[in-house]
Amino acid sequence: MPVIATYDATVSYGGRAVVRGVDLAVEPGEAVALMGANGSGKSTLVKAVVGLAPLAAGGIELFGVPQRRFRNWKRVGYVPQRTGAASGVPATAAEVVAQGRLAHRFLGLPPNRSDRAAVTRSLDEVGLADHAHCAVDTLSGGQQQRVLIARALATEPDVLIMDEPTVGVDAATQAALAEVVAARVDAGCAVLLVTHELGPLTDRLDRAVVLADGRVVHDGAPPRPVGEHADPRHQHAHPHANGDSDDFWGGK
Amino acid sequence: MTLDMSIFGFEFMQRAFISALAVGLCAPAVGVFLVQKRLALIGDGLGHIALTGVAIGFLTGGAPLWTTLATTVAASVVMELLRSHSKTSGDVALAMMFYGGIAGGVYLTGIASDKGVANLQQYLFGSLLTAGWDEVVTIAVGGAAVALLMLVLRPWMSAIATDEQYARVAGLPVAGLNLMLLMTTAVVVSVSMRAVGLLLVSALLVIPVVTVQQFTRSFRATMYGGMAAGFLIAGAGVLASAVQDVPPGATIVLIGVACFVATATAAAVVRRVRRTWRRHPPPEGEPLEVELPAGPVDGPQAAPKG
Numbered sequence: 001m002p003v004i005a006t007y008d009a010t011v012s013y014g015g016r017a018v019v020r021g022v023d024l025a026v027e028p029g030e031a032v033a034l035m036g037a038n039g040s041g042k043s044t045l046v047k048a049v050v051g052l053a054p055l056a057a058g059g060i061e062l063f064g065v066p067q068r069r070f071r072n073w074k075r076v077g078y079v080p081q082r083t084g085a086a087s088g089v090p091a092t093a094a095e096v097v098a099q100g101r102l103a104h105r106f107l108g109l110p111p112n113r114s115d116r117a118a119v120t121r122s123l124d125e126v127g128l129a130d131h132a133h134c135a136v137d138t139l140s141g142g143q144q145q146r147v148l149i150a151r152a153l154a155t156e157p158d159v160l161i162m163d164e165p166t167v168g169v170d171a172a173t174q175a176a177l178a179e180v181v182a183a184r185v186d187a188g189c190a191v192l193l194v195t196h197e198l199g200p201l202t203d204r205l206d207r208a209v210v211l212a213d214g215r216v217v218h219d220g221a222p223p224r225p226v227g228e229h230a231d232p233r234h235q236h237a238h239p240h241a242n243g244d245s246d247d248f249w250g251g252k
Numbered sequence: 253m254t255l256d257m258s259i260f261g262f263e264f265m266q267r268a269f270i271s272a273l274a275v276g277l278c279a280p281a282v283g284v285f286l287v288q289k290r291l292a293l294i295g296d297g298l299g300h301i302a303l304t305g306v307a308i309g310f311l312t313g314g315a316p317l318w319t320t321l322a323t324t325v326a327a328s329v330v331m332e333l334l335r336s337h338s339k340t341s342g343d344v345a346l347a348m349m350f351y352g353g354i355a356g357g358v359y360l361t362g363i364a365s366d367k368g369v370a371n372l373q374q375y376l377f378g379s380l381l382t383a384g385w386d387e388v389v390t391i392a393v394g395g396a397a398v399a400l401l402m403l404v405l406r407p408w409m410s411a412i413a414t415d416e417q418y419a420r421v422a423g424l425p426v427a428g429l430n431l432m433l434l435m436t437t438a439v440v441v442s443v444s445m446r447a448v449g450l451l452l453v454s455a456l457l458v459i460p461v462v463t464v465q466q467f468t469r470s471f472r473a474t475m476y477g478g479m480a481a482g483f484l485i486a487g488a489g490v491l492a493s494a495v496q497d498v499p500p501g502a503t504i505v506l507i508g509v510a511c512f513v514a515t516a517t518a519a520a521v522v523r524r525v526r527r528t529w530r531r532h533p534p535p536e537g538e539p540l541e542v543e544l545p546a547g548p549v550d551g552p553q554a555a556p557k558g
Contacts, residue, residue, distance in 0.1 A: 050420075050421045051420065051421065052417050052420060052421065071423065072423075073421060073422055073423025074422075074423065076421065078418060078421040078422070080415070080417060080418055080421075088287050088288045088290060088465075089284055089287055089288040089410075089413075089461070089465055089471055089474050090465055090468055090469050090470065090471065090474060091410070091414065091470060091471040092469055092470040092471075095410070095470055095471050095472070096414075098407060099407070099410075099411045099414075099415075099418065099419075099422065100422070102407060102408060102411055102419075102422055102424060103422045103423050103424070105407075107405070107408060107425075108404045108405060108408075111407075133469065133470070134469065135469040135470070138469075151418075155422070
């Protein structure tokens with residue numbers, strides 16, 4: 001039974017189909033990358049999988065249960081795209097990571113020992129144990145991304161769904177994230193990773209699904225960097241001067 | 253200046269002091285989530301709707317407290333449905349509340365002409381000094397219930413206020429918690445507006461929170477600090493107004509605004525000082541994602557692009 005399965009999934013925004021008839025299956029313990037250029041529909045497909053974008057047609061199942069009736073969300077660790085805007089009221093890294101335990105807690109009851117232990121362990125895993133009590137908006141972009149990943153890890157999920165976790169993140173953090181994710185894959189956690197670039201994270205994948213214009217154009221071995229991209233000294237520069245990227249981080 | 257404590261010999265003064273302290277303590281407990289959700293003006297919006305509720309009370313002969321409570325809670329439900337199920341943005345819905353609430357209040361009091369609009373004004377600015385003991389009890393009980401609920405639900409409420417999409421994926425009852433937040437706001441506004449006034453209660457929802465968040469690092473500290481600041485600001489305001497014989501509501505709000513301006517200025521100065529001396533480990537540098545031109549660059553093109 002696949003962890004995530006979509007059947008002929010179609011998502012449209014304002015009448016325009018962004019994802020068109022995608023069949024995707026992620027088996028337990030499998031690490032899959034969802035790749036494609038900006039606007040190819042990869043983020044939208046993931047939003048549909050977690051229920052943040054409505055399906056126009058087709059079906060989605062999580063752990064064999066139709067997504068609309070799925071309630072066991074503590075089996076899902078979700079890392080949303082990091083938004084650049086700082087939030088209003090300050091919160092510490094530990095407080096944000098503790099949100100990952102809310103699915104385990106009964107409404108209104110204080111955290112128990114395993115909740116607190118999971119928060120500490122997750123912060124430690126992403127290397128932010130020293131920053132637990134720092135306000136999140138004083139951390140660097142890469143550290144903020146690690147906080148969001150720690151929050152998903154604290155849920156102790158069976159599947160980790162990450163939307164562009166490497167955008168705007170330095171190489172050292174990318175390598176550290178690859179280690180963390182690989183450890184979870186080894187422990188049997190499935191991973192669905194949305195990315196538009198190859199890096200340390202994509203080296204550990206079993207499979208890559210490439211979307212173009214909302215359709216699957218490749219489903220198999222992860223693509224290898226070719227040409228100058230394969231050169232380890234290659235500087236992956238994004239000149240943003242042409243103004244075709246939507247935000248500061250060059251994401252969409 | 254010596255403070256003449258003999259004013260507390262008057263019972264109306266005791267009642268005013270207790271009401272103000274209760275609202276000052278409880279309003280920021282709800283307000284911290286409103287500030288986080290960028291709904292800082294919602295208290296004011298619900299207060300305008302409450303005017304319609306007061307007028308309904310005049311018209312039907314019912315107790316204004318209960319008609320106000322019913323009207324504001326109903327309005328908060330409509331507001332939440334509009335926000336979540338239609339394309340109406342938060343500020344448009346808010347604008348409708350401001351205009352519709354005031355107009356409804358004036359229109360309905362016009363129909364119940366024996367009471368008059370002047371009576372409505374009492375609710376707008378409050379009359380802390382004419383509150384009866386039963387009103388003080390209502391404020392204290394309503395405020396305590398709301399504050400307790402918010403303290404117990406803090407992690408859930410802060411999760412939906414910080415990142416609603418994540419909260420949805422975490423399986424939290426987002427719609428229910430959103431509704432509860434607006435309804436508790438409605439309760440705070442309607443139980444306290446007769447005594448402390450619409451102007452004051454919406455200010456006490458927001459000002460203490462934005463004042464302490466200049467210096468706090470955690471959500472929890474902001475919540476407790478906001479409650480403490482609200483308590484102190486409200487108490488100081490009543491004392492100052494009694495000494496100078498001016499309206500307490502306005503005094504409390506002015507003290508709050510002064511505190512905010514002072515802490516915001518101080519925080520800006522402190523941030524500048526901390527740039528050279530940091531308490532927490534500095535964030536490691538992220539490499540530039542663009543290649544800098546080698547060698548000296550002449551002319552105006554030296555400015556970085558993008």
